[in-house]
Amino acid sequence: MQRFLVRRILSMILALWGVSLVAFFLIRVIPVDPVEAYFAINQIPASKESMDAIREKQGFNQPLLSQYANWMWHVFQLDFGKSFVSKLDVGKELISRFWITFGIASTALLFVVILSVTIGVLSAVKQNSLFDRLTRTSIFTIASMPSFWLAFILIYIVALKWGLLPLMGWGTWQHLILPSLTLALGISPYYIRLIRTSMIEQMQQPYVLYARARGLKENVIVRHHLFRGTLPPLLTSLAMTCGGLLGGAVIVEIVFTIPGIGRYILDSMGARDYVVLQGFILLIGFFYIAINFVADIMCAMIDPRIRLKGEGK
């Protein structure tokens, strides 16, 4: 287990370093000058001198590598710099918005888990029954809608026609429901399919046959053997999905006008606000890697084969 941990942490650090490279250099190869962009969004006709002055001040005329080193040095001190446009501390700005997006994403995750585990397990156990067909068809139909489309429909029906929940915006827990439901409905089918297929695959395993041979009750077999085997792939892809949820939140935040990180990033992208984009990539990268790490550890706790892999083959 220790060895497993050490290996995972090392590869995590390596990935993070890679992410920092991506964050810095990918953003820098884009064909738009941030200084020009800055003047453009303010609709200010800029002169060459004033642009050069800003370049000088921001250090954009130094070699890229030393800019990178400088940036990394500050990042190590948890200083992500100040936004080029708003002049605010990027770290603080990102974090405060991140929690909003995280709130949506984690609620969505909760919905996903509840939806997919119940439907997935039931439809695997009652394979090819009416329930199986009906729920799967309807949920797959919903998932084939573009998320903004689904969001419009939900807003129109639930919020506007029925008046059950707030239309949009951010504030109470009611504001959380529609956006996260939109997100969850979009990805649940993937999990329903995953759980269902995995459970059905497990049913083919000899150890399930052996469990029957020992006279175990069906619900014990489902709980102990079928569902447990589904957990590692489920956890791994749930961790992957956390990223997908954050990504999907961008659209949901737009439609529901939630001041989350996705909207911020879209605006910063328009403004070519390097500092924000770099910080964002690093933050998301870190979050994503951390979540995957936690998921791996959890998988290792559930599945002893993974845990012991590091110790002899």
Place this chain on the structure above:
Amino acid sequence: MKKRNKRLPLIISSSLVALLTMVAIFEPWLVLHDPHVINMAMKLQGFSATYPLGTDHLGRCVLSRLIAGARVSLFTTFSILIVTLIISLVVGIVAGYVGGMIDTVLMRVCDILLAMPNFIFALVIVGTLGGGLFNMFIGIVFVSWVWYARMIRNMVLSLKEAPFVKYAQVTGVSRFNIMRVHILPFVFPQIFLLKLIGLGSTILLISELSFLGLGVTAPLAEWGMMISDSKTYLLSNPMLMFIPGFMISLTVLLFNWFGDAVRDALDPKTL
């Protein structure tokens, strides 16, 4: 009896996919009106014999634009499919089979790329490069080959241990031939199937980027763009937005169904 049941979804879905593809290919002969010609006098018409699905805010035939849009959407989706398939196959097989430094380097690159959520990564790339069909294509390809390459590599690693590959090695078959004859035929169908099932999500991704204003831009007609163009007509002419949205859902559903049907036909175990 049982066998026919299994084939039926495949037959229906594949003929629907073929039909859609045909529509996309023969678009110039199928459209009732030039999808780009504007006729202000005929704007926002309802359903009629001349305009089966009505006209949009600039008096263009919605049905014709839908058909033209099928061409753009499908062409983009298929080219993304093919390019990512090629990249991931090459990277995955080479990394897995050749191993060593090449493997280490490629897989570390994959690790790093995988450390970013797909949609966000695509968004950042497209957003910073600027919108448009080509940039969107680049963005989506850039993020979607990685996962498959990883997957292929793992498949290749276990294939590499198979006795028939070992035999080919000790008999002196060239590396290239081993990859071509003994590895590719096993990897390709599985990956192709996975990609086929993933087609629907690619279509959704395209439409979502278009919705954010980062995808396809005028003068091309594309479903996602048709939706974002008619956003402002949501209250007055909801059909303008509904029809392309419905078309996207239908296509995604169709591809998902098709992918499932192909898989079930190949592998009876999982159903």
Place this chain on the structure above:
Amino acid sequence: MIEFKNVSKQYFESRGWGQKRSINAMDNISFRIKEGSCFAIVGESGSGKSTLGKLLIGLDKPDSGQILFRGLDLFDINNQTRQQLRRDMQIVFQDCFSAVNSRMKIRDVIAEPMRVHLHYSSTGIKEEVKRLLETVGLTAEDGEKYSYQFSGGQLQRITIARAISIHPKVIILDEVINSLDVLVQISILKLLKRLQRELNLTYLFISHDLHSVKLFADEVVVLDKGKLVDYAEDVKDFDKLTHPASRRLLEAQLPIMPQQASEDMSVKKGVIVSKK
């Protein structure tokens, strides 16, 4: 023809925190195989007999020692000679189902080594495949089928046909009959015996089943935990195998006798220690 000179091979098993435990797969092993003989290597699983096959065919390298083939050091040759050696030495695996590419037609499976080593025309290869299939007791039509359409015994015949297609001098038989039914085992052994006579082959017969060794091989060595512990020049002389490991192997052969006889056999008790 083949000579192992003080060959050693260790595998490492990591134990966490950089600690490693070495496992001696082969420990200072020397022996010589005569041309045209059938040389058997027996041992329990984990005794190192498969490693020996791997080294000989070139799937792995020894840590020390030499393996000589007709006086040539297998691990000190240029590429051209190596390619020639690959032609001279062939292997047949135990698991015949995974030894054949299931996406290839049988005729292509058999033709594969010929395409690498022999410069036949395509019709020449076709003829040769047909001949080979008939040699091992199959028909030309079988060449158009795929591996899943055959039984284990038939498939093992196909891998044998593939092995002899490029006229090798030595064939390594790695537990070739173990997963087959009893009578099929006999038929494969008979086929191999016939081919040996006709093609003047040398066999390296790796097995854990002394009974089949007795039926098939000429010479035998016994491996135990990576060490060569016993040798008999003639397999008929099992009495000469006196090492405890050899005795264990012999005793493990279940004699066919009515149940009453086993009652007076002393039942050993105790915990079997995990080998993992």
Place this chain on the structure above:
Amino acid sequence: MLEVKNLSVFVQRDTEEIQVVQDISFQVPKGKIVGIVGESGSGKSMICTTILQLFRESRRVSGKVLFQGESLLAKNKEEMRKLRGKEIALIMQNPMAMFNPMLSIGDHFIETIQAHVNISKKEAKQKALEQLSRYQLPEENILQKYPHELSGGMLQRIMIAMAVSHRPSLLVADEPTTALDTMTQLRILDELLEYQQEAGTSMLIVSHDLGVIAKLADDLIVMRRGLIVEYGPASLVLEQPLHSYTQALLAVKKENSTLEQLVDHYEEPMLGSLVEWKPGYWVRQ
């Protein structure tokens, strides 16, 4: 104890129905061991799974299986479940695949005990420990071990210990030693035999290896392609086999046979009927 009467099993493959077991009758008397030997595809494993009604594919079964006088085929799912593991225990081949790799040995043991007796987890664990020590597996931490940490032989012994934990009246062993080392095989068979003799359990053992069957069985059934070839007391069948197929099989195992003498295939059709040669000794003509 167990009586099988005119049992036939049909399996659906693609479009056709194949008869894999043809009209088989035999019985396992109380306290006796019956062995079934045959090559792969002879239908011998089908018999085991049909008795326990453990199969995944669609099967059609005709004939009767009577266990302590009750028809097993007439029982419903829940009744069968209650019998399995408690009255009829199964020992399967390839123990590595039979244990759930994600559950510890203890989990397996406890769930097995709890399946038929309503006791707490703690008590079940206590019981498991007792059972293990009885079979010379007394290490406490073995319950914490996971299947892949143990050898095949060890797992097979645990499987046996688990199978007998409810003191079943019938033990069905389907190729119990096939995937194991020769040495371990011997030990496992000794243990099985020892338990059977001590507990007086009836036992049905199936193997492709004549040696295994010969070591254990009181009565022996030789099967080929779904048919019984020879069925009688082991001592008689082994010493003087009547059917040429049995003779061919036995010849391979003879100490002093040579390759040339041995028959390498057996293609004679088996059209004849099964006749009782001596009381309790049947052979197909």
Place this chain on the structure above:
Amino acid sequence: MKKLALLVLSFTLMLLVAACSNEQKSNQKTSKQEEASANDTLTLSWPLDIGAVNPHLYAPNEMFAQALLYDPLVSYGDNGEIQPALATDWEISEDGKSYTFTLREGVVYSDGSSLTAENVKRNIEAVLQNMERHSWLEAVSMIDKVEVIDELKVKIDLKESYYPFLQELTLIRPLRMLADSGFPEGGSTAEEIEAPIGSGPWILTDYVKGSHAEFTRNDNYWGEKPKIKKVIIKVIPDSQARIMALEKGDIDLIFGSGQLAPVEYQTLQQKGTYQTLISGPLSTRVLAINSTIAPTNEKEVRLALQYAMDRKTIVEHILNGLEEEAQSLFSPGFPYSDIKVGQYENNFEEAKKILDQAGWKMVEGQPFRMKNNQVLQVTIPYRSTELVHKEILEYLQSAWREIGIDVQLKAEESQIYTQKVRAGEFNLTFNDTWGVPYDPHMFIRTMIGENQLGLYVQSGTAISSEFTANVNKVIRSTDENERRALYEGILQGIHDEAMFIPISYRTNYLVANNGVKRLQFTPHQYEVPLSLFELEE
């Protein structure tokens, strides 16, 4: 299994805690909101967050919010008349280089401190400190020094005479006044301010970034006090979302140009349940023609395009009658807009004739006109997010095909668009005039600036050098008559050389529920006259 359940449970709990911590925060918010939404509160939507409301900076500070909080020295009245604001009186020296302002007595900032000459000086110097940011604005770069004469008198010296100086002082940014306590340590406002404390009619009382901002009436305001007690600005970036919020009663008012698409405005208007109102012309929607690259470097082509503009169809069908057809570059009511320079009527036949004469002929079998084997093709880039632009251009593409012009539309992401325009990679492109108080002088002045869109428009024409000289002269002239004469020449030149195609006059429009009274507009495109609105009791 127990271990597993524990794991899942703890994970779920972790998520819940994370979600709840957000909820708690937001719960407090709503209670406050609800409290405020009594009858004395007006809620309106705005597409963007108001930002830090730094009076001396640009985006992401929203201009309308800056205008609510801060006052200028002088303000812009109807027809461009300069009116007193924080300064009640001002003197301009003979040479036009020195301005002396007398400040209003008794003006207090929202923190209670008084407006002083010292404070004004501090503000102006803070702006000067950040020169590189403001150099685009002549008024700032012209300032030589600021002197305090006495408590309430401040003198600003210019480097040269600059006639629009007072006009530029009326701008919402950067020359408005922040209280002393609003300055951060070090005194530079170039990056941030301590607090948004101004002397304007409103006080910022609550602000949740990205969500909403609450402004309360400044009861000590020196001018006419607002009628409404509280205003809440909700950030709703999407027009559909805004409409739904209005329909649900979450907001009372949608205000501004482009906040609703023309068709959305029309739909709401037709519903009859809301008040709708359109302002007078605020600026002009024009297409700028690049005179430096082919084929629009030919005057004939530019003229033909002028004649080929069917404003009526565009205004009627695309703008849904929300804007008026534009007859001139600057709309009536702007300084010097009374200068008559003539106009091009929509006449497709005339356009064809001009093109034929210029040698651009229709060739048999070709869809477009050709000259010397060149196709008559114009490239028009546009911002992909501007839906109205897109619609107009798509219409033009189709209409101009009729007269044989091949229109290539290039949808560009905003920043890329800007870069292309700055590099002159366009034949035509949208370029709205700026509205008060910039028009006309600022708009004209940028036509001689390096890398400016306007430069490409004029520098390829025959009159370019004369034009440049005139523009340079006009902004430095101190004599009203001379100025007028110069403007006449400039505007006539623009018209004769067909540099811009005016399409329509942009307007502000609003939709409000019936509870809001005295709805009206001001001439400022970027100002929301919240102080003037009233609520029904």
